[in-house]
Amino acid sequence: MTSILEQLKDSVSNALIAAFGAEMADKDPLVASTSNPKFGDYQSNVALSLAKPLKQNPRAIAQLIIDHLQIEDMCETPTIAGPGFINFMLKSDYVGNLLQEIQPDERLGIAQVESADKVIVDFSSPNIAKEMHVGHLRSTIIGDAIARILEFRGYDVLRLNHVGDWGTQFGMLIAYLREAYPKALTTADALDIGDLVSLYKKAKVRFDEDEEFKQTARQEVVNLQAGAEDSLHAWKLLCDQSRREFQVIYDLLDIKLDERGESFYNPFLGDIVSELKETGLLEKSEGAMCVFLDGFTNKDGDPLPLIVQKSDGGFNYATTDLAAIKYRVKEDKATRIIYVTDSGQANHFAGVFQVARKAGILPEDVEVVHVPFGLVQGKDGKRLKTRSGATVKLKDLLDEAVIHARNDLETRFKDYGREETPEFIDRAAQVIGLSAVKYADLSQNRTSDYVFDFQKMLDLKGNTAPYLLYAYVRPQGVSRKGDINFSQLDSNTKILLTENTELALGKSILQLEEVIKEVESTLLPNRICLYLFELSQKFNQFYEQCDILNAEEPQKTSRLILADLTARTIKLGLSLLGIEVLERM
């Protein structure tokens, strides 16, 4: 289905050409939703922007455009307002017909892209030998939502987990374990993940304080990268253990990822350096092999290098990321590569992308984009910590969310005297708790820092997951009582939008496609959250004002269909965010 917005744009463009000639073909018709419903549903500001070049009164231009518009089937006669805005009000018959058209379609009429281009979404990417913490939550949730949206649009999406399973931290850990717990390097599961984490911290302290240990650790990295067997064996044990821990979280959050860690690119790192050497970009500086960047300077104002080989011969993450780009372009045939990491890595990616372009590793027709997000902070505006000062563990946080949701459900049921089975409560608490966490993050996806607030996240009022889940449960409850089979409707069943709330709801349902297409390019899932919230509000208003089950036919069937379409739209929208629905709650 072509979205209403696109149809209007085309119509206005055609009217411009008809009124002012073929040179208007490239003119943006400036059609958008109105800022205020009293101006109608859509507006075009094109007449205002043409006033100067055409040297005519904008209202006169607007009138000429309207005279050449052919949209009688869609809209009431457009009106001119203020200095020259053209306002469009959709006809309720038109909206009803469109709803009828999308009703039988599982995708609710939302189009897929014509060619299934390969898109890589690189997200989550925790570090081996460390527990996942809230910082990984954002990347995981946002990345998953972006992947789901692009998959729904028909792209061939490769979800890559670029785990930190290589590099200096490993040298540190292995060097430390060699002297402190040699058994852990040869026996599976000799230590649990919590021990590993504390050992990692001790290793880090020694690394920072003890110059000799630092050298040993670096040598361990070089050994590992060169393929030393005992180092590799130890490394593998550590990775397996961490991987199982990560999987618990991914299962809980329903996240699917293909693991391709940094180690995967190890065989290609040397080639990257020699390739850069051939292009003449490579320079040796202070013992390290570097490519100096345009537009980046250090504290002293000198050009900043991207180091691709350290003075000890080891490679670092810039080398790995360059090798990853090359592999993703050549082998995966990606046309778009999306990196979901915290905004602190913006400079790093800008540097890597620049070098990749210059070196010809990254062709012009492949898009790379860094999707940054802010730090997760506590209420004090500082990095999120537990009361004891430790990092908040992701698993604990998710468990707490589910417990919170369960407590709320139980008191609610008690207040209403409702009896539910333990299985029902388990399931509902799980869905509500986890969706609250996901939604709280996705709904305010800004690149600025993110204040983590349990109370707000689990609040059941306002723009939250429970509000949307409730807006889904309500029409589902009505449908169950409505005795209607939506898959076998009579073909002349009309959707009648006579009340204001019905019409507003109908229009809202039809906007999902516009929103999805917008997010496809902006990669801002919070737009979908906002849309779903507004849709839910419109449903609740409709539900409040219009009787469904007690209405007379044909209104009753029409309203049942409208309610069902709302439920399906919410379910689809939430599924694109990785959020499940409940039939009852």
Next chain:
RNA sequence: GGGCGGGUAGCUCAGUUGGAUAGAGCAUUUGGCUACGAACCAAAAGGUCGGGGGUUCGAAUCCCUCCUCGCUCACCA
């Protein structure tokens, strides 16, 4: 000092390529349940869009400048 990103209602945040009187939610005050499930709806109140200049028919949005907060600036990732 350089680069990047912020500063919008008491709090948390939206605000699409510049568009009409800057919007939500929470909190506050008030009204609506003999329930198509009130986890809802309706209403009130709440703003020098960090300050100051500029660009134009029109600026929260673009440019300049200053204040302020965060991240970052060569061998961690």
